[in-house]
Amino acid sequence: MSYFLNTYRTPNPGKEAEVIEGVQKSMESLGVPGLVSVTISPPNAHLESTKVTAVVPLPDANEVDALMDAIFGNNMAALKERSELSGLSRQENMSLSRVRATNINSLKEFDPKYIMRRFFQPKMGKLQAFIDLMSDWMSDVDLNFAYNISTPVGGQITSVRITHITESFALMQELHDNIISDNRLSEQQSLIERPGVHSLGRITYSKRP
Numbered sequence: 001m002s003y004f005l006n007t008y009r010t011p012n013p014g015k016e017a018e019v020i021e022g023v024q025k026s027m028e029s030l031g032v033p034g035l036v037s038v039t040i041s042p043p044n045a046h047l048e049s050t051k052v053t054a055v056v057p058l059p060d061a062n063e064v065d066a067l068m069d070a071i072f073g074n075n076m077a078a079l080k081e082r083s084e085l086s087g088l089s090r091q092e093n094m095s096l097s098r099v100r101a102t103n104i105n106s107l108k109e110f111d112p113k114y115i116m117r118r119f120f121q122p123k124m125g126k127l128q129a130f131i132d133l134m135s136d137w138m139s140d141v142d143l144n145f146a147y148n149i150s151t152p153v154g155g156q157i158t159s160v161r162i163t164h165i166t167e168s169f170a171l172m173q174e175l176h177d178n179i180i181s182d183n184r185l186s187e188q189q190s191l192i193e194r195p196g197v198h199s200l201g202r203i204t205y206s207k208r209p
Contacts, residue, residue: 001060001061001098001099002057002058002059002060002098002099002102003057003058003060003061003063003064003096003097003098003099003153004034004055004056004057004058004096004097004099004148004150005055005056005058005064005067005094005095005096005097006053006054006055006094006095006096006097007023007053007054007056007092007093007094008051008052008053008091008092008093008094008095009023009051009052009053009085009089009091009092010049010050010051010052010089010090010091010092011049011050011052011088011089011090012088012089012090015088015089016038016050016052018088019052019085019088019089020036020038020052020204020205022082022084022085022088023036023052023054023085023205024036024204024205026054026082026085027054027056027205027207029081030067030070030078032056032067032207033056033057033207033208033209034054034055034056034057034206034207035054035055035112035115035165035203035205035206035207036052036053036054036203036204036205036206037052037053037054037055037115037201037202037203037204038050038051038052038053038201038202038204039051039053039199039200039201040200040201040202041199041200042199042200043197043198043199049090053201057104057209059209064096095152095153095154095155096152096153096154097150097151097152097153097161098150098151098152098153099148099149099150100131100135100149100150100151100160101131101134101135101138101139101147101148101149102146102147102148102149103138103139103146103147104146104147104148104165107144107146110144110146110167111167111206112146112165112166112167112203112206113166113167113168113169113202113203114165114166114167114168114169114172114200114201114202114203115163115164115165115200115201115202115203116163116164116165116166116172116175116176116198116199116200116201117161117162117163117198117199117201118161118162118163118164118196118197118198119159119160119161119196119197119198119199120159120160120161120162120192120196121156121158121159121160121192121193121194121196122158122160122191122192122193123158123191123192123193124158126158126191126192127151127158127160129191130160130188130191130192131149131151131160133184133187133188133191134149134160134162134188135149137179137182137184137188138162141175141178141179143171143174143175143178144166144167144171145164145165145166145171145172145175146163146164146165146166147162147163147164147165148161148162148163148165149161149162149163150163158193165203172200
C-alpha cells in the first residue's frame with residue numbers, strides 16, 4: 001500500500017516565485033522525489049488565491065514514518081529551517097493520502113508539465129465501486145498521461161481524488177474531451193453525491209524516484 005504527502009502554501013501577494021523556489025529547494029534538501037505545482041485554474045478563481053502544492057510519493061507506511069521523522073525529529077530542525085518559507089505564506093498545511101490505483105511508475109521518459117486534480121464524493125457504500133470503475137476507465141484511455149486515484153487519510157471519509165498529469169496543455173484538453181464523451185460517464189454520475197470539481201496546475205519541478 002503506497003501513500004503520498006501533499007503540502008499546500010498560499011503565498012503572500014507578490015511572493016509567488018519565492019515560495020515556488022523555496023518549496024523546490026526544501027524538497028531537494030530532504031532528498032525526496034516528487035512534484036511542485038502552482039494553480040493556474042482553481043475551482044473558484046474569483047474567490048481563491050494562488051496555491052503552491054508539493055507532492056512527495058511514499059512507497060509504504062514505513063516511508064511515511066521516515067518522512068515524518070525527518071520533518072518533526074531532531075528537535076524539529078527541518079521545520080525551523082523552513083521558517084522563512086512559512087513567513088512568505090499566509091496559509092500552509094499538509095495532507096496524507098492513500099494511493100488506490102496509479103500508472104505513474106510504468107511511464108518512462110515522461111516530462112510532466114500540467115496536473116489536473118479532480119475531487120469526487122461517492123455515495124455511502126459506493127466508494128469501492130467508484131474506485132474500481134475509475135481505475136478500469138483510466139487504464140483503458142489510449143493517451144500518454146499519468147493518473148493516480150487516491151483517498152485522504154484525514155477528511156471526508158468517502159472523498160476520492162483523481163489526478164491526471166500530462167506533458168502539454170493540448171493533451172490535457174484531449175484527455176478531458178475523451179473522458180466527458182465516454183459512455184461510462186452516466187455510471188460515474190450514479191455513484192457520486194454531486195458533480196466533481198477540478199483544479200488545473202502548472203508543474204514547476206519534478207524528480208522521479
